[in-house]
Structures are given as structure tokens and as C-alpha cells.
Amino acid sequence: MPVIEIKNVSKTFKTVKAVNELSLTINQGEFVALLGPNGAGKTTLIEMIEGIQSPDKGEIHIMGKTWKGHAHELHHLIGLSLQETKFIDKLNTEETLNLFGSFYNLPKSRTEEVLDMVNLQAKRKTFTVNLSGGQRQRLALGIALLNNPKILLLDEPTTGLDPGARRELWYILEKLKKEYNTTMILTTHYMEEAEYLCERILIMDKGRFIAEGTLNELTQKHGEGEIIEINLDKEINLSGISGIKKTNWEIPNQKGRIYVDNIAETLPALTAITSTQNIKILELECRRMTLDDLFISMTGRHLHE
Amino acid sequence: MNNSLYQIIVIQFKSFFREPAILFWAVLFPILMAWVLGIAFTEKGEGNATVYFIYDLRKSRSLEKERTETFGKETGNPVKVKFLYKSKEEALEAVKKGEISLFIEEKGDSLIYNFDPANAEVQLTHLLIDKGWNKNASRSRMAALTTRGTRYIDFLIPGLIALGIMNTCLWGIGWNLIELRMKKLLRRMVATPMKKSTFMFALMITRIILSGFESVLLFLFAYMYFDMQLEGSLLALLLIYLGGIFAFSGIAIIVASRTSSSQVGNGLINFVSLPMMVLSGIFFNYHNFPDWAMPVIKSMPLTVLADSIRSIFIEGYSVTEILIPLLILFITGAITYIIGLRIFKWY
Ligand SMILES: Nc1ncnc2c1ncn2[C@@H]1O[C@H](COP(=O)(O)OP(=O)(O)OP(=O)(O)O)[C@@H](O)[C@H]1O
Ligand SMILES: [Mg+2]
Numbered sequence: 001m002p003v004i005e006i007k008n009v010s011k012t013f014k015t016v017k018a019v020n021e022l023s024l025t026i027n028q029g030e031f032v033a034l035l036g037p038n039g040a041g042k043t044t045l046i047e048m049i050e051g052i053q054s055p056d057k058g059e060i061h062i063m064g065k066t067w068k069g070h071a072h073e074l075h076h077l078i079g080l081s082l083q084e085t086k087f088i089d090k091l092n093t094e095e096t097l098n099l100f101g102s103f104y105n106l107p108k109s110r111t112e113e114v115l116d117m118v119n120l121q122a123k124r125k126t127f128t129v130n131l132s133g134g135q136r137q138r139l140a141l142g143i144a145l146l147n148n149p150k151i152l153l154l155d156e157p158t159t160g161l162d163p164g165a166r167r168e169l170w171y172i173l174e175k176l177k178k179e180y181n182t183t184m185i186l187t188t189h190y191m192e193e194a195e196y197l198c199e200r201i202l203i204m205d206k207g208r209f210i211a212e213g214t215l216n217e218l219t220q221k222h223g224e225g226e227i228i229e230i231n232l233d234k235e236i237n238l239s240g241i242s243g244i245k246k247t248n249w250e251i252p253n254q255k256g257r258i259y260v261d262n263i264a265e266t267l268p269a270l271t272a273i274t275s276t277q278n279i280k281i282l283e284l285e286c287r288r289m290t291l292d293d294l295f296i297s298m299t300g301r302h303l304h305e
Numbered sequence: 306m307n308n309s310l311y312q313i314i315v316i317q318f319k320s321f322f323r324e325p326a327i328l329f330w331a332v333l334f335p336i337l338m339a340w341v342l343g344i345a346f347t348e349k350g351e352g353n354a355t356v357y358f359i360y361d362l363r364k365s366r367s368l369e370k371e372r373t374e375t376f377g378k379e380t381g382n383p384v385k386v387k388f389l390y391k392s393k394e395e396a397l398e399a400v401k402k403g404e405i406s407l408f409i410e411e412k413g414d415s416l417i418y419n420f421d422p423a424n425a426e427v428q429l430t431h432l433l434i435d436k437g438w439n440k441n442a443s444r445s446r447m448a449a450l451t452t453r454g455t456r457y458i459d460f461l462i463p464g465l466i467a468l469g470i471m472n473t474c475l476w477g478i479g480w481n482l483i484e485l486r487m488k489k490l491l492r493r494m495v496a497t498p499m500k501k502s503t504f505m506f507a508l509m510i511t512r513i514i515l516s517g518f519e520s521v522l523l524f525l526f527a528y529m530y531f532d533m534q535l536e537g538s539l540l541a542l543l544l545i546y547l548g549g550i551f552a553f554s555g556i557a558i559i560v561a562s563r564t565s566s567s568q569v570g571n572g573l574i575n576f577v578s579l580p581m582m583v584l585s586g587i588f589f590n591y592h593n594f595p596d597w598a599m600p601v602i603k604s605m606p607l608t609v610l611a612d613s614i615r616s617i618f619i620e621g622y623s624v625t626e627i628l629i630p631l632l633i634l635f636i637t638g639a640i641t642y643i644i645g646l647r648i649f650k651w652y
Contacts (some may be wrong), residue, residue: 033400050496051496052492052496052652053652072498075496075497075498076498078496080496082489082492082493084489085488085489085490085493086488086489086490087488087490088316088320088490089320090319090320090323090324091316091319091320095316095319098307098312099309099312099313099316100494100497101307102307102308102312102313102498103494103497104309104311104497104498105307105309105498106307107307108307140310143493147497
């Protein structure tokens with residue numbers, strides 16, 4: 001039985017189709033990333049799964065159950081963090097966890113375990129207003145983890161964190177996957193995050209999924225291979241170099257992107273030509289296609305704008 | 306044990322006591338107000354007056370230049386009068402300039418009180434002086450009522466207790482809910498198995514305890530400083546208090562049922578509380594308002610609450626005498642709770 005099953009779900013706000021006829025099936029233990037620019041409909045979709053919003057059309061089943069009539073059971077199954085929650089200002093970290101723990105009838109010892117898990121032992125007596133952004137996100141994650149959820153639904157859990165703090169959160173989630181076989185949906189603007197944590201990536205735009213798969217699958221299906229970004233001191237003549245799929249110049253034949261099948265084959269030829277044409281290379285960067293590149297090539301827009 | 310009802314109550318207490326400003330406004334401010342108003346209207350200071358006295362020069366005796374005498378001590382509003390001995394011309398001149406509004410002329414054995422008709426108060430002064438000088442000749446006597454229950458402070462304290470109940474509910478519950486919704490904490494909490502009824506119940510229990518604490522402090526102050534007493538039944542007081550909390554927490558839930566904007570919330574709470582604060586006779590008797598307004602004023606929950614508390618304190622009412630107000634408050638509470646929870650936006 002799939003853990004989460006979404007069938008033809010739509011949600012409209014006045015004139016905005018926030019979620020448009022989406023279907024999705026997620027199995028036990030899968031980590032799924034919802035990736036998309038602002039306003040893509042990620043929060044709306046995830047909140048419908050959380051039972052916070054209800055769809056205009058379509059059905060959502062979690063462990064075979066719908067929200068209607070099973071809210072209490074489902075609340076016990078799910079752990080979630082909202083996009084930017086604030087806490088009660090003058091309560092400290094420990095008290096906040098105790099409060100939420102009491103809603104699940106958990107003993108206070110669970111607070112200790114969670115404080116360890118999200119690494120907030122040192123901040124247990126700090127008022128939530130005085131926590132840093134990253135600490136607050138960890139507290140939100142801690143609350144999500146209190147009830148040992150089978151399903152984790154995290155809305156932008158790492159937005160606004162520095163790379164170190166982000167990585168720390170990734171490790172916590174990775175561990176959950178290994179130890180508890182948790183199922184997770186996470187929304188993010190960071191493709192490294194999707195790539196690192198999730199085997200399945202869903203790219204969302206304007207209420208629809210526009211691509212789905214692992215990063216490799218996505219780049220193979222939609223991408224144009226690899227990219228050489230180059231900046232030269234004068235114009236180059238590329239004729240005669242094989243393996244170039246497409247070019248995208250900022251300054252014609254001088255500065256821009258060259259999409260190639262395989263960097264290892266094309267790069268030597270390229271450098272050889274620069275020396276025969278007596279051109280100096282000012283900048284050179286070779287990389288695999290990123291999801292952002294992919295997104296640009298699919299929609300003409302950046303993921304984070 | 307980690308009971309959620311207990312936890313919600315405890316966090317309310319913690320946020321209350323960790324916010325010194327709230328503590329000041331909810332606890333200290335009413336006491337301060339009672340103190341200032343109580344003194345201002347209960348113990349009036351001495352009045353002062355200057356009066357010119359014109360001797361009948363035909364009578365021979367030694368003449369003083371000035372003298373001070375206090376009259377009306379027995380009225381509770383004593384007036385200290387300074388007599389200056391002048392001529393009639395000087396006196397008329399001083400009246401014109403507004404320096405004095407009364408002068409006394411001696412004509413043989415009789416005294417003529419001349420006063421400025423524009424000043425009504427001076428008539429009172431003249432009576433006090435006359436009475437003071439003829440103590441033994443008069444049959445009548447003046448006595449100020451200083452018994453408990455008739456002083457302004459006795460009127461004020463029950464009103465302030467009622468006002469405190471309203472404010473603690475509207476701000477403590479209403480504002481609190483709006484803030485939780487604004488912070489998305491409300492939706493975070495109902496996304497757990499927390500029972501909504503437990504949550505609301507905990508908010509009410511918190512207010513019962515906190516407001517009780519505020520009221521007791523206020524009364525203790527009045528008891529120690531102004532010697533105020535509870536004449537009626539303590540049980541009646543307790544019941545009407547619970548009725549007040551129930552009614553106003555229901556109203557608070559309606560007020561906070563939908564908005565997630567602090568400005569709108571602030572406006573709504575003021576919209577509900579300000580008219581009652583002005584009209585319900587907290588600071589001054591509402592019988593000065595026109596007759597047609599009476600039915601409206603008397604049906605306001607704050608009026609019902611304040612009047613009942615006052616009757617219990619001053620007139621010594623017992624439970625049977627406050628049954629109707631009690632019923633009104635509990636019905637108000639029940640209706641507002643039902644409507645409020647039905648339209649309440651948790652998400
Ligand atoms: N309560 C609402 N009322 C009106 N419009 C809404 C509401 N919630 C969302 N929308 C609209 O629906 C669309 C999708 O919003 P949503 O919050 O799901 O986007 P998102 O992908 O989570 O964006 P972000 O990355 O900025 O969080 C947006 O155009 C938004 O304006
Ligand atoms: Mg969002």
C-alpha cells in the first residue's frame with residue numbers, strides 16, 4: 001500500500017490555480033523533494049496532505065485513509081513543519097517541546113531525546129525569541145519528530161540557513177531515513193538539498209509537476225548534458241569541434257555557455273583551438289547540468305528568483 | 306505526567322509572569338487607579354475662601370486687621386475662611402475685580418451677607434459661616450455620612466474588578482488567540498492530536514486563576530487602605546465572577562474567531578470594550594445617561610457584572626438576589642461560545 005496517494009487534486013484561490021490536477025504516489029521510505037519557484041504551489045500541496053487545507057477537487061489518501069473521519073489517527077502518523085512558524089516568545093526550547101509533547105501524550109523524557117536529535121541541548125533554557133534562525137528551524141524539526149512520525153512533511157526546513165546549518169539538518173534527516181525508514185516530502189528551493197536527500201525529485205511550476213525523477217534521470221531526460229562556461233578575450237570560431245549540442249552566448253562567440261555531451265571529450269579540443277587561434281581564456285568553468293540549469297532550460301526562469 | 310491541559314495552563318502563566326509590562330497593566334495599574342481616584346473623590350481637601358468684613362464703626366471696640374477661621378468641619382468638606390477687615394468701597398471694588406465673591410457688613414446687631422450672584426458656591430460658604438457663628442442658637446445640626454458603602458471608593462472597586470474581568474478575557478484570551486493565529490502556531494497546534502476543547506478550556510481556567518489573583522489584590526488594597534468590606538455573600542461573588550469570566554471569554558472567542566491581523570484584532574477588541582467601559586458605570590454612575598439609553602446600557606454584560614458585584618459588596622446581596630444576572634451572564638457565555646467556536650478559524 002502506498003503511504004501517500006494523491007489523485008487529481010486541485011486547489012484554486014480566487015483566480016490563481018495554486019494546485020492544478022496533481023497526482024502522486026509515494027511509497028514507504030521514499031524521500032521526495034518538491035522543487036519549484038515562489039508561488040509554484042508547493043505549500044498549498046503539502047498543506048493539503050497535512051490536512052490543513054482541503055482540496056477543491058480530488059482525493060488524498062494517507063495509509064489508505066482520508067482526512068475526513070480519521071484526523072486523529074493521521075495526526076499521530078504525521079510529523080510536520082510549516083513554512084516559517086513562530087513560537088511563543090517567552091517560552092524556552094524545552095518548554096516548547098514539552099508543550100507539543102503533551103499533545104501527543106508523550107513523557108518529558110521524549111523532550112530529552114529530541115533535544116539530542118536536533119542538537120539543541122545547549123539551548124534548552126533559551127527563550128524561543130532569542131534563538132537564531134537555524135536554531136528555530138531545528139526546533140521546528142524537533143517538534144515534527146516528537147511523535148516518531150512515519151511520515152514527515154517539511155515545508156522549506158532549511159530556507160535561510162547557512163550551508164553548515166543546512167548540512168547539519170540533512171544529517172539528521174538522513175539518519176531518520178536509515179534508522180526508521182521514515183517517508184518524507186520536503187519542499188525546497190535548493191537543488192543540492194533535493195539532490196543530497198531525495199531519490200525522487202518533483203519539479204513544480206504553476207501548480208503542476210513539470211518533471212519528475214532522480215537528478216540523473218532528470219538531466220538525462222530533459223538536460224543537455226554538461227556545461228562549459230567560458231570567457232575569452234576575443235571571438236572564437238568553434239567550427240570543427242565535435243560534441244557541441246548548443247551554445248548560449250552573452251557576448252557572441254566570446255562569453256557564454258557551451259552545452260556539450262561530454263566535457264572530457266570536448267574540453268581538450270576547445271583548449272587546443274584557443275591556442276591555435278591565439279585566444280586567451282579569461283575564465284573557464286566546467287560542470288554537470290544542475291537542476292537550476294534544467295529549470296531555466298524548461299521554463300526560461302530561475303528556480304529562486 | 307505531561308498532561309496537555311496542565312501544560313497549556315502553565316505556558317499561559319509563564320508568558321504572563323515573564324512579561325513585566327503585562328504584569329504592570331493588569332495588576333498594578335488598576336490598584337494605582339483605585340488609589341488615585343479613591344483619594345481624589347473620597348477624601349476631599351479643605352476649601353479656601355476670602356471674605357471681606359466691614360465693621361460698623363459706630364460700635365466701639367478694638368479692631369483686628371485679619372482673622373482666619375474654619376467652618377463646616379462636621380460636613381466633611383471644611384472651608385477655611387480668611388476674613389479681611391476693609392471698607393465697603395474696597396469690598397465692592399474687590400467683587401468687581403473677582404477677587405472676592407462675598408463680603409459681610411455689620412449693621413448694629415445684624416449681619417448682612419452680600420454675595421456675587423454669579424457664584425453659586427458662595428451661598429454655601431455663607432450658610433456655613435452663619436451656622437458656625439450661631440451654633441448655639443440653631444436647632445439643626447449637620448453630619449457627613451462617612452459610613453462604608455456610600456463612599457466613591459466603594460462604588461469604584463467593584464467596577465474595577467468587573468472591568469478587570471472583561472479586560473483579562475478580551476486581551477488575555479482574544480488577543481492571545483489572534484497572536485497565535487498570526488504566528489501560525491494555532492494551525493501548528495491543531496495539526497497535532499491536541500483537543501480543541503481542551504485548549505479553549507485551558508485558556509478559560511488560566512483567566513479564572515489570573516483574574517482572581519488580580520481581583521483579590523485589588524480588594525486587599527481597598528480593604529487595607531480604605532477599610533472596604535464585603536457585605537454580601539462570598540459564594541454569590543464567586544458565582545458571578547465565574548459567570549463574568551465565562552461570558553467575556555465567549556465574547557473574546559467571537560472577537561478573535563477570524564482575524565489574523567493585529568491591527569484588526571486591536572480595533573475589534575477596542576470596539577467591544579470601549580463602549581462598555583464608558584457606558585457601564587465603571588467610574589461614574591450610568592444613571593446620568595438619558596433614559597432612552599438605559600435598556601441598552603443595562604443589557605450590556607459589563608453593566609450586569611459590575612452592578613451585581615457592587616450589590617454584593619455594598620448592599621450585601623446573596624446568591625438568590627443575583628440569580629437573574631447570573632443567568633444572563635451564563636447564557637451570554639453559552640451563546641457566544643457556541644457561535645464563536647462554530648465560526649472559529651483554526652488554520
Ligand atoms: N490563502 C491564500 N489565498 C490566496 N492565494 C493563495 C493562498 N495561499 C496561496 N495562494 C496562492 O497560491 C499560489 C501558490 O502558493 P504556495 O504558497 O503554495 O506557493 P509555494 O510554492 O509554497 O511558494 P514559496 O516557495 O514562495 O513558498 C500563489 O500564487 C499564492 O499567491
Ligand atoms: Mg511555500
